[in-house]
Amino acid sequence: MITILYLPAVDAFGLIAPRLRVPPAGVLPGLPTGRGAVTAPLDVAGDVAGSQPGALLDGVSSKSIEGRSLGQIAWIRFKRDKFAFASIFVILLLILFTILAPVLNKWIGVDPTTNDINNLNIDTGIGLPIGHFGGINGSHPLGVEPRNGRDIFARIDVGARYSLIVALASTVLSVVLGTFFGAIAGFFGGPVDTFISRFMDILLAFPQIIFAIAIASVIEGSKSGGGLWTHIILLIAIIGFFSSPYFGRIIRGQVLSLREKEFVDAARGIGASPGRIMFRELLPNMYGPILVYSTLIIPVNILFEAALSFLGVGIPPPNPSWGSMLSDATGSGLYQIDPWFAVWPGLFIFITVMAFNLLGDGLRDALDPRSNR
């Protein structure tokens, strides 16, 4: 028996082997049929198949070969990154924890600002918590603060609210400001770029904390005295404003490189306005860096808020924030005797910062179409 190797690609028009076709359904593959053993791709059926490019896909439903959007591809890549995927859960859990703070506190029966001296050992002179691990017991899941006995759990979950609100809102503000001015500077160049870039340099060189203290003292000196939310809005404005140049510079650099691409010329060639080019052509190409740097700047802003709280211009006491809790512990030196005082806020800052950083890394890998992971 002669074995004929049948190559459909070579015999595109069926000239060599007009009678040798794929065995009809039901015939076992590999068995000699007709005059010779036929070796042909089994998924190719019918006489036309192989003679027309693209016909191979006719059998496949058009749904299954539909193109994926870039978002879908990014999501598939992102899901592969276990750490980044886990960080989303951590962040969602944290947000849930923050939202449910009043409910949780009521259920456990704790309050962030109530002093509970019964849990402190007055005999030590400093007022250390009674019991192990900073005074953890049934009524205080994470123990109490030394010296005044406020519940740490309640302070952590309420403090999370202020820390996250300030960090997220100031990041949004800095992204909006930074993207807008960075894009304008990079796109128009020349004197506009010089002016905006020098202004950003000045902002970066500015002693931000002193500026923040000055503004906060002006507000506190005013008649209203500045309530909690005045302080929060002030914090958001100051942190957002001062971290916007970091964004502005990144966006400016991105725009500088993107505007030399030919698709920008193509857009101008069809009569697109500068606004359309900036926001419809360039901005979508910067979602990746914007998202990544946002997630990376959130932890920085959490720490900035902590620093300002430490200096007394952040969240006004007795309202808790993670930064001010950490400052209380380290500033008083009490963490040397009662380390748990510093461990809890530190741990939460660490987890949050870590989660946002991992998320940022994962997003960067997922959103960059050129990365190989």
Next chain:
Amino acid sequence: MSETEKPAGDGERLARLRRPATAARKAAAPPPPVEAPAPTPRPTGTTTMPPVGGDNVLLAVNGLQKHFPVTQGIFFRRQIGAVKAVDGLTFSVNKGETLGVVGETGCGKSTMGRLLTRLLEPTGGQILYNGHDITHASTHQLRPLRREIQMIFQDPFSSLNPRHTVGSIVGAPLKIQNIDSPENRRRNVQELMELVGLNPEHYNRYPHEFSGGQRQRIGIARALALRPSMIVADEPVSALDVSIQAQVVNLLSDLQKEFGLTYVFIAHDLSVIRHISNRVAVMYLGKIVEMASDTDLYEHPLHPYTHALLSAVPIPDPEREQKRDRILLKGDVPSPLNPPPACRFHTRCWKAQEICRQTEPPLLEISPGHQVACHFPEEKDLVG
């Protein structure tokens, strides 16, 4: 793409695609005051091109210049020089013809293309499109012109926005110029995709899902969307495989036949240029050194630089290839920052005499339709 591959009823579809609005728009536009190119003060050494074909001229360029300033200093920028990318071009393009432009890298071909489509502002000279002076037209004035002159770009990878789908890339011109309703756009775009040989079902795909040749077809579809009269193709096939180059070049010639397009085709591949062009201009350091019909230029080249270029084209015959003398130019192209005086080619020319260093040779018509800028033009058989 050959005619046989197209589905039946093609003619009908094409007829539908040809916007009747083009004719109406042209009629509605006030007849432009067709002025003879004003005798503007032009750089020394260039001569006025004799009027070619009269009102058949679609684009006339007169002493076109583009100098990119070179500046120094951080706060107070002062100009310390200029890159003379394009320095005095005079030519015209007739309706329906293809003008090929060849030259080495850095000779100003692409800058010229961007000046013609007014993506760049000329430093000097004049561009007349259909009699309109568009040399310094504002962004607003250019908007209607964008429908007439379109561009195909060199790099099929950077010329398509990676974040837009094919549908929105090809549909963008229609959207920006407010040509059709959003309901019709999808259908129009898919017809355009079919026209350039793309699968219309790939409407929602992103550029990265296509090969280089297919991407270039997307770029061509975008350029065609507004039904332009003229297309400036800036090295449209240089980035493609040779087999794909042929497909794209053939597609461009098919489209030219179907829509009566006028091409300015920039390339550095002489065989591609010869295949597609009716007339060819050879550029060197921002100037045209020779311009002739394609057969004239390839069979009777006159300028030494053209000789050198043509001698680099391989001949598919080993014996003749062995026998012929290759002209190897010495050194690099001089910097356009400080181009050589008088004849710009004299630093590398084996025929250079004292006169070449003293006076610039004007671009003169030596035989009908054959212009050359050389003091010692000489015919030389190089391609056979």
